[in-house]
Amino acid sequence: MNKTFSLFKGLRFEAYQCPKCKKKFFSEKQATNIARTIDALRLKEKYPRQIVAIGHSRGLTLPKDIVEFFGLDRKGAKVVIVPNIAKKTIELRTD
Secondary structure (H helix, E strand, C coil): CEEEEEEECCEEEEEEECCCCCCEECCHHHHHHHHHHHHHHHCCCCCCCCCEEECCEEECCCCHHHHHHCCCCCCCCCEEEEEECCCCEEEEEEC
C-alpha cells in the first residue's frame, strides 16, 4: 500500500492506495480522525443560551451537537466549571 491523499467533503485526508487496483483505503486511526474532523465541522462557534432556574440554583442546557461531540450523553458524564474572574468568563471542561 502506498500513502496518498483523498478528498472528502472538500477536506484532504491521508489514505492508503493499492498500487494494483488504485482503490483508496483508510486505517482505523485515519477513519476515526476523519469522523472526528467532520463532526467538529458541525459545531458552531457560539451557542447563545439563557440561564434557567432549577430550584434555588441556576443552570443552562447544552445543545445536542455539543453533548454528542464531547460524549456527555453517557451515564455519569461530568463537566468541571472553571470561572475566570479576571476575564469575566466561565469555561466548561470535560473530564
